[in-house]
Amino acid sequence: MNSASPAIALESVSKRYGSRTIIHDISFSVGKGEIVGFLGPNGAGKTTTMRMIAGFTTATSGRVTVAGYDMATQNEQAARIIGYVPEQPPLYDVLDVLTYLRFVAEAKGVPRHGIPADLDRVIAACRLEAVVRQEIYKLSKGYRQRVGLAQALLGKPEVLLLDEPTAGLDPGQIQETREVIRSFGQEHAVLLSTHILPEVTLICQRVAIINDGHLLAIDSPDGLQRASEQTNSVSLEVTGAADALRQELLLVAGVNAVTIKSTPGRNELLRVECQVEAQVGIEARIARVVAGRWDLHRLERRQPTLENVFLRYVGQGNQQKTDEGTR
Amino acid sequence: MNGVRAIFIKEIITYFRSPIAYFVIAVFLLGTGYFFIYNIFLTGIGTMDETFRNMAILLLTLIPVMTMRLFSGEYSGRTMELLMTLPLQPWQIVIGKYLGAVTMLCLMTLATGINLIPLYLYGNPETSTILSGYIGFLLLGMACIAIGQFFSALTQNQIVAALITVPVLLGFWFIGHLQAFQASPALRGLFGYLSFSLHFGDFIRGLVRTEALTFYVVVSAIALTLNTSYLQWRR
Numbered sequence: 001m002n003s004a005s006p007a008i009a010l011e012s013v014s015k016r017y018g019s020r021t022i023i024h025d026i027s028f029s030v031g032k033g034e035i036v037g038f039l040g041p042n043g044a045g046k047t048t049t050m051r052m053i054a055g056f057t058t059a060t061s062g063r064v065t066v067a068g069y070d071m072a073t074q075n076e077q078a079a080r081i082i083g084y085v086p087e088q089p090p091l092y093d094v095l096d097v098l099t100y101l102r103f104v105a106e107a108k109g110v111p112r113h114g115i116p117a118d119l120d121r122v123i124a125a126c127r128l129e130a131v132v133r134q135e136i137y138k139l140s141k142g143y144r145q146r147v148g149l150a151q152a153l154l155g156k157p158e159v160l161l162l163d164e165p166t167a168g169l170d171p172g173q174i175q176e177t178r179e180v181i182r183s184f185g186q187e188h189a190v191l192l193s194t195h196i197l198p199e200v201t202l203i204c205q206r207v208a209i210i211n212d213g214h215l216l217a218i219d220s221p222d223g224l225q226r227a228s229e230q231t232n233s234v235s236l237e238v239t240g241a242a243d244a245l246r247q248e249l250l251l252v253a254g255v256n257a258v259t260i261k262s263t264p265g266r267n268e269l270l271r272v273e274c275q276v277e278a279q280v281g282i283e284a285r286i287a288r289v290v291a292g293r294w295d296l297h298r299l300e301r302r303q304p305t306l307e308n309v310f311l312r313y314v315g316q317g318n319q320q321k322t323d324e325g326t327r
Numbered sequence: 328m329n330g331v332r333a334i335f336i337k338e339i340i341t342y343f344r345s346p347i348a349y350f351v352i353a354v355f356l357l358g359t360g361y362f363f364i365y366n367i368f369l370t371g372i373g374t375m376d377e378t379f380r381n382m383a384i385l386l387l388t389l390i391p392v393m394t395m396r397l398f399s400g401e402y403s404g405r406t407m408e409l410l411m412t413l414p415l416q417p418w419q420i421v422i423g424k425y426l427g428a429v430t431m432l433c434l435m436t437l438a439t440g441i442n443l444i445p446l447y448l449y450g451n452p453e454t455s456t457i458l459s460g461y462i463g464f465l466l467l468g469m470a471c472i473a474i475g476q477f478f479s480a481l482t483q484n485q486i487v488a489a490l491i492t493v494p495v496l497l498g499f500w501f502i503g504h505l506q507a508f509q510a511s512p513a514l515r516g517l518f519g520y521l522s523f524s525l526h527f528g529d530f531i532r533g534l535v536r537t538e539a540l541t542f543y544v545v546v547s548a549i550a551l552t553l554n555t556s557y558l559q560w561r562r
Binding site for chain 1: 329330332333334336337340341344345404405406407408409411412413414415416562
């Protein structure tokens, strides 16, 4: 393997099924020791992208490489260093946990003498000691999910792909799973897809937002929040005259735009949205100007949560789509 | 080769942990036992000729039950995603599964050996004819498994896989009958050549002919190649 190449790299990757394009020209990379969250609503193309990186399907155009191996031509070499947990854990119900894990270890080419130690390692990491002899169909959903994760950790992969790893787990199990992912991510590369936002802020260094097959943004959770703070807003409720209010507000340093709506049935009450720059104390300056001449009922600085950031990006994506559609 | 071995072992364990394998083996042994008793003790002719013919038809109806889950089960259980992302080539998956099913066939066939004990105790059978009959039986079964496994790869519904395989296998068995309706020698030859039962007839008469042997091997190879190419194309 080429140590200079990123653990996972996608270069203008597209996927079409017939005339339908599922993934539009996506590019990003994941480095060693990095945990990247793949965030998007259901049906955004997360699973398809994961499957292309894992080698279950191939890209229609563009290039997917894992540790420098081209997934289109060298997928067998790449498969040796990939641990993949699909959304629904791929388990054989009639096998017991140990037999199942031994099968995966052998298929991954773990040397015969190293298999028992490797099995012990993943069983301990995923806390499966209590169920190793049980048939998989008897396991609870939480255990099934963990057997799926254990399977992926066999053979000490360098890249871990997790499709919705915490879906269907109880809070305690989610905590444990995140611990496993975090400790694995310290030295290896992890790409995990999710539609749970706090998960991303908790364990990911970077977030890729995807909607309708388009990659909308990729940055650290903080970076994404900061980027959207630049177009921060302050909202007010004021009783007064709209035109004079607008003029005064636009004179305040840091206020870029003002929109004013009157409240139906209550002519005097105005709802005001100010697009402001991310400056400390801007709401105080606005408050001083307004409170001097009019009645200020409410003033609120909209702090962008990752949720807002996400909705903003996803909303934009949908907007673009409708624009394309009407063109 | 490790990949083939891993798949093979998984397959064998799966057979013995699912009820279908026991059902197939039980029906097969009951059936062959009945045919043996009927053909030999009621007719009083001390050869396996007719018994082999009946066993073959029973086999044609049981093989689809055995092969239907091979790939359909992997699709519907979502485990195909695991197999295709492990460091395995499609041919390794195909061969591993095929060898697993062939091993089951060998075990089933071996178990019918019990019928031979009374035959040898009370009669004077011709061992070489019986041996060549068994060779033919195994070759026929191997070709049927390869065909059933291929059809199993085409659908995620096990029942559909079996429902396609049964008529195809029966078609190959009875296609020789069409010879009677053909004036053209080319077509007669073709139907005769494609017939599973005509080639099998050579074996149960004690003839291990290269042509018949090659026929079954080629049919298996074609089905397994199609199976592999299909998995590759599907990726």
